[in-house]
Amino acid sequence: MSNAIIEVNHLEKKFGENTVLKDIHFCVEKGEVVSVIGSSGSGKSTLLRCINLLEIPTSGEILFHGENILKQAQLSSYRTKVGMVFQQFNLFNHMTVLENCMVGQTRVLKRNPKEAEEIAKNYLRKVGMIAYIHAYPRQISGGQKQRVAIARALAMEPEVLLFDEPTSALDPEMVGEVLNVMRDLAHSGLTMVVVTHEMAFARDVSSKVVFMDQGVIAEEGHPDIIFNQPKNERTRQFLTRILHQQ
Amino acid sequence: MLLLAANRNFFEWVSFFLQNYGSRFLQGALVTLEVSLIGTVIGFIIGLIVGYLRSIPDNPMSSLWKRVILKIGKMISTIYVEVFRGTPMIVQSMIIYYGSTELFGFEMAAFEAAILIVSINTGAYLTEIVRGGIESIDHGQLEAALCVGMTYRQAMLHIILPQAIRHILPALGNEFVINIKDTAVLNVITVNELFLASKTISATHYRYYEVFTITCVIYFIMTFTVTRILRWIEKKMDGRSSFELYHDDLGGALHE
Numbered sequence: 001m002s003n004a005i006i007e008v009n010h011l012e013k014k015f016g017e018n019t020v021l022k023d024i025h026f027c028v029e030k031g032e033v034v035s036v037i038g039s040s041g042s043g044k045s046t047l048l049r050c051i052n053l054l055e056i057p058t059s060g061e062i063l064f065h066g067e068n069i070l071k072q073a074q075l076s077s078y079r080t081k082v083g084m085v086f087q088q089f090n091l092f093n094h095m096t097v098l099e100n101c102m103v104g105q106t107r108v109l110k111r112n113p114k115e116a117e118e119i120a121k122n123y124l125r126k127v128g129m130i131a132y133i134h135a136y137p138r139q140i141s142g143g144q145k146q147r148v149a150i151a152r153a154l155a156m157e158p159e160v161l162l163f164d165e166p167t168s169a170l171d172p173e174m175v176g177e178v179l180n181v182m183r184d185l186a187h188s189g190l191t192m193v194v195v196t197h198e199m200a201f202a203r204d205v206s207s208k209v210v211f212m213d214q215g216v217i218a219e220e221g222h223p224d225i226i227f228n229q230p231k232n233e234r235t236r237q238f239l240t241r242i243l244h245q246q
Numbered sequence: 247m248l249l250l251a252a253n254r255n256f257f258e259w260v261s262f263f264l265q266n267y268g269s270r271f272l273q274g275a276l277v278t279l280e281v282s283l284i285g286t287v288i289g290f291i292i293g294l295i296v297g298y299l300r301s302i303p304d305n306p307m308s309s310l311w312k313r314v315i316l317k318i319g320k321m322i323s324t325i326y327v328e329v330f331r332g333t334p335m336i337v338q339s340m341i342i343y344y345g346s347t348e349l350f351g352f353e354m355a356a357f358e359a360a361i362l363i364v365s366i367n368t369g370a371y372l373t374e375i376v377r378g379g380i381e382s383i384d385h386g387q388l389e390a391a392l393c394v395g396m397t398y399r400q401a402m403l404h405i406i407l408p409q410a411i412r413h414i415l416p417a418l419g420n421e422f423v424i425n426i427k428d429t430a431v432l433n434v435i436t437v438n439e440l441f442l443a444s445k446t447i448s449a450t451h452y453r454y455y456e457v458f459t460i461t462c463v464i465y466f467i468m469t470f471t472v473t474r475i476l477r478w479i480e481k482k483m484d485g486r487s488s489f490e491l492y493h494d495d496l497g498g499a500l501h502e
Contacts, residue, residue, distance in 0.1 A: 052393060054389055054392065054393070056306060056307060070307075075392075076395045076396070076397055077395065079392065079393055079394070079395040080394065080395035083393065083394075084389075084390075084393035086386060086389070086390065088384075088386050089386075090384075090386035090387060090389060090390035091390070092387065092390065092391070092405055093387070093409060094405075094408050094409050094412070096489075103394070103404060103405075104394030104395060104396070107396060107400055107404055108394060108395040108396055108400070109395075121494075125494065130492060130494040131491045131492050131493075131494065132489075132491070132492070133492045134489045134490055134491075134492055135489040136485065136489065139488075139489055149390075152394070153393075153394075156394055156395065
């Protein structure tokens with residue numbers, strides 16, 4: 001437990017009368033790649049959005065290196081350490097690729113523009129988007145946008161990177177390029193939490209798989225166990241259904 | 247001479263007024279432009295500030311007194327917007343111009359009063375337009391900004407407002423054009439803008455039709471020019487439609 005970067009205890013989230021997350025316990029250790037799987041509406045995206053407080057939990061606690069972030073007034077510094085990649089990319093539309101990867105560094109981390117540019121270019125090189133630094137988001141494809149979004153998050157040099165269904169909004173032929181980047185990141189030792197429908201990624205890349213069902217974590221463990229000998233009946237049903245589709 | 251004057255046809259009258267009162271028309275037009283331009287700019291600033299204020303979401307995590315202040319601020323802004331949008335500018339100008347002497351005991355120059363009135367009036371309209379502009383920006387932009395650690399204020403300043411302003415630019419231009427025309431009502435508080443200048447000129451010779459034809463053309467030239475300039479600015483702001491590939495010395499393109 002001492003290695004835990006993020007620890008979630010008794011987390012509950014309600015939207016009005018509707019309870020979306022019930023008594024969630026969840027833990028991310030340094031270097032782990034955690035895949036969160038489950039059917040739509042099971043609460044996996046909400047869990048991710050609670051972790052960086054895009055949704056305010058109804059109750060429970062979220063510890064970052066042992067400190068409860070729900071008690072902190074300053075979210076800014078916490079959020080720089082927990083990056084986020086969205087399903088819809090959310091690149092800043094009025095900025096070039098390069099500016100997208102610099103604005104957080106210069107405005108939040110107060111890095112000087114020269115340094116920020118070097119760091120941004122470095123990560124854009126990593127995701128294979130260096131040639132496009134002068135392009136605006138509307139000028140590049142979905143897969144390219146998502147790779148830029150990953151570079152933007154990496155440029156903040158976060159401790160954990162959260163991925164909210166990063167390939168779900170992509171055309172099938174673009175899924176591969178994004179997954180390749182994510183695979184490289186996982187192998188480089190980056191701590192990642194990935195909400196995904198890509199079962200191959202969950203099985204082959206992650207060090208832990210969390211299966212969510214109806215707002216609770218139904219089962220979690222090593223991908224080999226979850227995919228080959230799931231204990232929970234619902235996990236089995238879900239995997240049978242989704243693996244048949246894919 | 248008098249006989250001659252009576253026999254002038256329309257075109258002769260027009261050229262007579264242009265020759266003898268050209269500079270009066272020009273002065274009036276300048277005052278109209280000045281008041282509407284300054285009024286629109288200040289009104290836009292008011293609109294940005296109040297529109298921003300009205301867009302701030304109630305954050306249950308911030309302190310109670312902050313939330314109370316925000317609530318009161320929003321209430322005042324609602325009253326401001328509703329009152330100034332819901333009453334005619336001609337009535338507002340009477341109240342503000344004569345009321346300033348009556349209530350506060352200082353006499354406002356007509357020109358200053360005019361700018362004040364146009365500014366707060368425009369501000370009330372633009373507040374709602376700015377808020378609409380902010381709301382038209384996809385919520386994901388704000389979330390992405392927050393996720394790189396920006397505060398709400400930073401996200402607004404660097405991410406949301408620049409995009410919102412581009413969206414509302416046509417509405418802003420429209421407001422400027424409306425102001426050029428609507429400043430005509432300021433003649434009731436003796437601002438020497440184009441309408442009052444025309445009224446004075448026409449009354450001197452009892453020729454309304456000819457004078458106001460000239461006035462009409464001048465108004466149209468002003469609004470038409472302004473519209474063109476704004477269209478040009480909009481185009482400029484959209485940036486180039488193509489981009490150049492960057493040649494990286496260190497190589498790259500891992501996953502092409």
